Amino acid sequence: MSADCDPATNDGLGVMLARLPLQRRRVHARQYVFRAGQPRQALYFVHAGCFKTSLVSADGREKITGFRMCGDLLGLDAMGMPVHACDAVALDVGEVWELPCALLRSAGPQLCDAVTAMLSGEIRRDWNWMLALGTLGAEQRVATFLLDLAARLASMGYSARQLTLRMTRAELGNFLALKLETVTRALSRLQAQGLIAVDGRRIDIDDVDALRAVLEARAACH
Numbered sequence: 001m002s003a004d005c006d007p008a009t010n011d012g013l014g015v016m017l018a019r020l021p022l023q024r025r026r027v028h029a030r031q032y033v034f035r036a037g038q039p040r041q042a043l044y045f046v047h048a049g050c051f052k053t054s055l056v057s058a059d060g061r062e063k064i065t066g067f068r069m070c071g072d073l074l075g076l077d078a079m080g081m082p083v084h085a086c087d088a089v090a091l092d093v094g095e096v097w098e099l100p101c102a103l104l105r106s107a108g109p110q111l112c113d114a115v116t117a118m119l120s121g122e123i124r125r126d127w128n129w130m131l132a133l134g135t136l137g138a139e140q141r142v143a144t145f146l147l148d149l150a151a152r153l154a155s156m157g158y159s160a161r162q163l164t165l166r167m168t169r170a171e172l173g174n175f176l177a178l179k180l181e182t183v184t185r186a187l188s189r190l191q192a193q194g195l196i197a198v199d200g201r202r203i204d205i206d207d208v209d210a211l212r213a214v215l216e217a218r219a220a221c222h
Contacts, residue, residue, distance in 0.1 A: 049094015050166040
């Protein structure tokens with residue numbers, strides 16, 4: 001989950017950015033790329049690592065809004081705004097490529113179209129997660145997350161069956177709107193059914209079709 005992107009196998013955006021003289025920043029685990037309220041000066045292309053984006057309420061409670069991986073852009077939440085709307089922090093060692101807003105504004109239509117397409121895709125993903133969190137039970141939410149992660153890894157040419165979660169169980173529960181113990185029970189139930197094998201942060205998907213069937217069975221009940 002933290003492997004480097006190969007621009008040759010990435011989408012058009014990665015290929016275009018690889019040709020530009022962008023600043024490439026190595027980041028350490030738990031290091032912030034930006035904080036909410038900071039001036040928005042750039043977008044950040046994730047070349048390696050896993051990052052979480054989150055909001056913090058006035059009373060200090062964190063709400064995780066997403067986990068960004070290789071090929072994603074950080075900072076899209078603040079498009080058209082003077083400051084960042086959320087925090088972005090690395091969950092492991094990674095690398096981001098800094099795309100200054102001034103460069104984006106002066107770039108040709110091809111790069112702008114690629115960024116717009118990325119923004120549209122992120123909006124669709126957010127809609128899908130809103131639907132999932134509003135209609136699925138705990139076991140189905142966890143299964144949806146694992147299948148989504150597997151699909152994203154497969155699109156980058158990595159194994160879709162061997163997953164390493166860079167986030168903690170508590171962070172996963174925060175994102176899925178579940179308590180820590182609920183996430184733990186859901187993983188245990190999926191393992192007991194022979195669908196996955198859990199070893200710390202490593203999760204092997206033993207039966208993809210059966211894991212998908214967990215979601216289909218839920219849909220049939222509605």
